[in-house]
Amino acid sequence: MYCTYCGKQISEDAKFCPYCGQKVPDVYQGETINNDGPSYMFQLIGFLFPIIGFVLYAFYYKKSPLKARSAGIGGLMGLIVNIVLLVLGNMVFGLY
Known part of the structure; x- marks a missing residue:
C-alpha cells in the first residue's frame, strides 16, 4: 500500500508512514491502492x-x-x- 500523504510504498500493516511520519488512516490499513503510479x-x-x-x-x-x-x-x-x-x-x- 502507499502512504496517502507522501505517496511512498509502505507495509500493509503500518500504522504510521516510516518516511513522513503521518498516521495511516484506518480506512486504508489492510487495503491496497491499485493501479497507482506516475501517470x-x-x-x-x-x-x-x-x-x-x-x-x-x-x-x-x-x-x-x-x-x-x-x-x-x-x-x-x-x-x-x-x-x-x-x-x-x-x-x-x-x-x-
Missing part, C-alpha cells in the same frame, strides 16, 4: 490545461497519490509556461 497522461493533460490538472490533483490525492502528483506537477508546469509566454508576448508585441 504521463495526467501530466500531459495538466500541462496543456492547468486548471484541469489541478482538478485532477484534488480528485485523486487520497485514492491515487502518485497519479495526483503527476497531474499537479503537469498543472504547475503548464501554469508557469503560460505565464512566461504571456509576459514574453506582451514584451515583444509591446515594442511594436
Whole structure:
C-alpha cells in the first residue's frame, strides 16, 4: 500500500508512514491502492490545461497519490509556461 500523504510504498500493516511520519488512516490499513503510479497522461493533460490538472490533483490525492502528483506537477508546469509566454508576448508585441 502507499502512504496517502507522501505517496511512498509502505507495509500493509503500518500504522504510521516510516518516511513522513503521518498516521495511516484506518480506512486504508489492510487495503491496497491499485493501479497507482506516475501517470504521463495526467501530466500531459495538466500541462496543456492547468486548471484541469489541478482538478485532477484534488480528485485523486487520497485514492491515487502518485497519479495526483503527476497531474499537479503537469498543472504547475503548464501554469508557469503560460505565464512566461504571456509576459514574453506582451514584451515583444509591446515594442511594436
